[in-house]
Amino acid sequence: MANILVVDDEHGIRELLSEILNDEGHTVELAENAAQARAARLRERPDLVLLDIWMPDTDGVTLLKEWSSTGALTMPVIMMSGHATIDTAVEATKIGALAFLEKPVTLQKLLKAVEQGLARGAIRKPAPPTQFGVVQTESAALVTAVLPEPAETGPQAHQDFGLDKPLREARDEFEKAYFEYHLAKENGSMTRVAEKTGLERTHLYRKLKQLGVDLSRGKRNNG
Template identity: 85%
Template sequence: MANILVVDDEHGIRELLWEILNDEGHTVELAENAAQARAARLRERPDLVLLDIWMPDTDGVTLLKEWSTTGALTMPVIMMSGHATIDTAVEATKIGALAFLEKPVTLQKLLKAVEQGLSRGNLRKTVPLPMASVATAVAQEATSVMVAEKADTGPQAQQNFELDKPLREARDEFEKAYFEYHLAKENGSMTRVAEKTGLERTHLYRKLKQLGVDLTRGKRNGV
């Protein structure tokens, strides 16, 4: 089992993550701000860090950048936020974050991200790479993590997006690919897609029409 550092200024979230990860057999260290996170990183040498983006003293992206520029980013870092924009998430992955979890974090997504992070950390320890190769691998991984769940092997489990575009255009492309993926995965079932994405059916239908999503595509792929 692993040593995991959870950094979040919200007490309830820290305690919830501690309970979940502790039940999985991990050793969990908690920090409520960047200062505590710096000390815990030096003291505990965590195998993985779950890092909140919005914190009162130093935000998570700034702390991540600090670790990266000082050579302290030797462990996988998974960013968390309930209010971050796509730009913020992309910035974090460019700096070196492995993945991004949107709050409220579901149990399934949390455990999957932790498993992937620890696997990546073990790979780095087992097969050391030149720094240039590490940077390239992290950048490539970051792009795919932002648009897909890596364990999925179903239709359109991975997508490539051009980030050198206006935010609205890039966001629409991402959302269209996201909904097309889930429609195909759920064989076109609007009910299951609504449950999966957390949207009310009427809102979901309007969103799909607005994005120009082919509502019959999922059913054709599922046949």
């Protein structure tokens, strides 16, 4: 499962791509303009971005240039457009785009491009935020995520994650433990967990469901 950001000013296209990618098991964040895309990129740290070229205000190529010039192009980006010229596609590729999809995007081409993009995820991402206290052992065999302990009787805040696992599997384990911790800490309150983690409630519910998090666990632990 990967985190994929879809940036397109057309509501129908956003919803269609979201439905397809969700069916494939991915977590999807939607943005309808460059401003939302910037915020989503910082908030979600996507594994892949599907970026429309023609958008009001700031177009996709300009946003791609911005990410490239500021060192924020740390993930594969696939450009999309129904009106782009070959020159535009070539320009986007030179800037750093991985591929170009012509609208209307067919299911086969979309899934193939996404698969190739995720496979090219060799582009290294910045280190995770230090607020989680991630500490790596000398043997690099385990990474211990040390979460803040609210009280002596609070939820478990230490867990080991094997670094020899595939990245997606290890990340899913960490995210599941992270959300379970905050659910327990907030006594199962989705509102407080949403505020704490910076996610919208609808996106939080979807993410917890995909990770297989038991939503009643927090209340049982603190009840």
